[in-house]
Amino acid sequence: MSYDFDVGSQHYSYETGKRARETNKVVSGRDLEAIVTLLxxxxxxxTTEEGATFARERLIAEARELGGSEIELRDEDIDIVLQKQSFLTRVGKELRLRWANTG
Known part of the structure; x- marks a missing residue:
């Protein structure tokens, strides 16, 4: 089964009063909410098993790989997100998903 990812919605234009189709817009690589989601x-x-840990560098490399060439992740934006995030916890020098805590 194939899916059409060219998602759009129809609305009435303020200028013309006629129906217009609006398609999804590419998110900026500087959009912090998009970076949170990607991280x-x-x-x-x-997290391949409960309690798995990973290095910060591996997390960033994985996010960049998942984002592909269309999303440029800047180090300063990643730092902002990682300082404010609530989904990771530190385990020594590594990170782990907060919900994956075993202790």
């Missing part, structure tokens, strides 16, 4: 998905991807 969280990367952390999920690296």
């Amino acid at each position: 969280e998905v990367a952390a999920l991807s690296l």
